[in-house]
Amino acid sequence: MHETHAPATMTTVRSLDELTELIGTRRPLYIRWSLGPQTDLSTPTSRDGLTGVELPGLSANPLDVEDWWGDRSLRTWAARRLYDYSHLPRVRDGRVRPWLLHGREVGRGPDNEPLVRDVRPVGWVDERVIAQAEEEVARQKGPWGPLARP
Template identity: 45%
Template sequence: MALHVPDGPLTLDDVPRLRSLGDVVELLPVATPLYVRFSAGPVADAAAESRDHESGCLLPGLSVNPLDPEPWWDRPVEHWVARQLCQYAHLMTPQRFPWALTGELAGRGPDCEPLLVAAIPVASIDRAVVDEAAALYARVFDPGNDGT
């Protein structure tokens, strides 16, 4: 999958639409680092301030989740991506959806999540991808196991 970046501001109309978990995994070597964000999209995010909802503090970037596995991850890449997509899937509404992006790391949020600036939309992600990720997550992980 080739990453084409047109001139000018990018919208989700300018980027590929990912329709499967495999599509997300294929994109990882093309756009690294790759993150997912659940929001109203890049245009809405560019026009709004990012705030921590609990404290009210202004954040120095967009809150995202990493889609690239950490070096210590010894399971299939699909498992990492599924887990990351599921972490904030509860934020999906008709107005909020997942999209993939890259950018510059500006810091960490209150949940230690990466905060990005100079965000570049890379792809939109269908709800079906999150549903596929949830099914895989339920099958290969032990949700809620805290080791006690």
């Protein structure tokens, strides 16, 4: 049996700086774009969109900084990780929101994303944080956009 822990209410991360601090101090930390833990944790699995195959955990994206990032800006790392999937509410469902979680990685999904079990929600990510992430990404030198690139 896999444990799930869905709080009645969750805190909300309200700034990119607050998200950056969490990434620097809490591991492992993941972000998931969905209707939220109350919905997800009732059946803590995801489905492959192409085949419909049930996956052995919730698909999420890691926020932990990779060693190759070196001493570069943790704020820029946080912004990019958030920004990469910021298109999901527009293309899936306007109710989709990002939320942070801890969990145990049990495999990889078809897009090589971590599949996580024993999920412990950490908090919602406010829309203002997404706007701040967009601003941070726009300040970078290279052209970039969310993964749903035209």
